[in-house]
Amino acid sequence: MKFNRRLYPDNWSELALAVKQEAKWCCQKCGLKCIAPGEDTSKLSRSERMKRTLQTHHWDRNPSNNCAENLIALCSACHLFYHQGGKSNVSPGQLSLW
Numbered sequence: 001m002k003f004n005r006r007l008y009p010d011n012w013s014e015l016a017l018a019v020k021q022e023a024k025w026c027c028q029k030c031g032l033k034c035i036a037p038g039e040d041t042s043k044l045s046r047s048e049r050m051k052r053t054l055q056t057h058h059w060d061r062n063p064s065n066n067c068a069e070n071l072i073a074l075c076s077a078c079h080l081f082y083h084q085g086g087k088s089n090v091s092p093g094q095l096s097l098w
Helices: 012-022 046-051 076-082
Strands: 054-058 071-075
Touching: 012 054, 012 071, 046 076, 054 076, 071 076
Parallel strands: none
Antiparallel strands: 054 071
């Protein structure tokens, strides 16, 4: 399945933000403290900012299934790990760390 923005609900930004807030801006797999909105990132390299970007992952990889049990907050690296092997709903480069 390829990434298709149309499968996401209109309120996806709000749903994703709520998941990240619930996780207290930490990756729910590795525990990395990620960047919260408004946090000063001026001293971080681009690579570090990318690494510490929190993303919302669908466990079942179905972007139309937005029930709370299906959503988890993951850092970029952990999110990329879950989408390895081409069995995901993301397009090439979407989860790139660089």
